[in-house]
Amino acid sequence: MTTSLLVLLMFGYDIVKRLIRDTYFRAIGTAVLLMLVVGTLFFWLHEGRSFVKAFAYSSLTMAMNAPYGVDWGPTTAFGVIFQIFYVYLSVGLFLLFVLEAGKTMVQSFEDTSKKIAERKATRRAKKQANKQVVGGGSRV
Secondary structure (H helix, E strand, O other): OHHHHHHHHHHHHHHHHHHHHOHHHHHHHHHHHHHHHHHHHHHHHHOOOOHHHHHHHHHHHHOOOOOOOOOOOOOOHHHHHHHHHHHHHHHHHHHHHHHHHHHHHHHHHHHHHHHHHHHHHHHHHHHHHHHHHHOOOOOO
């Protein structure tokens, strides 16, 4: 469990690092955040939802897990039209962001695996060298 938590923290760190350094990834992240703000403000101000419900509905819709039921969806005709465009734009941007974050996680895992393999190889080489020095050279 501790290892899993450390790996998760490492992935989060690498994603934040990439957000800072990579303009493409930062642009996607900014667009996702902007869509979340626009959706929240629309459902809060235009549809009359509470801020928390508007934020929850916007974020869950973006993540393709829209809550269904009474008093969640839009109630006006303009709200329904906005919802249609919001779903297509926000889900697409969210999926693109998740795809790029996944690429970052895979790259981070590969880099970490290579570092671990290099450390193991270095340790084996040192042990082998120590055995040869202690044993008096090569054995025949």
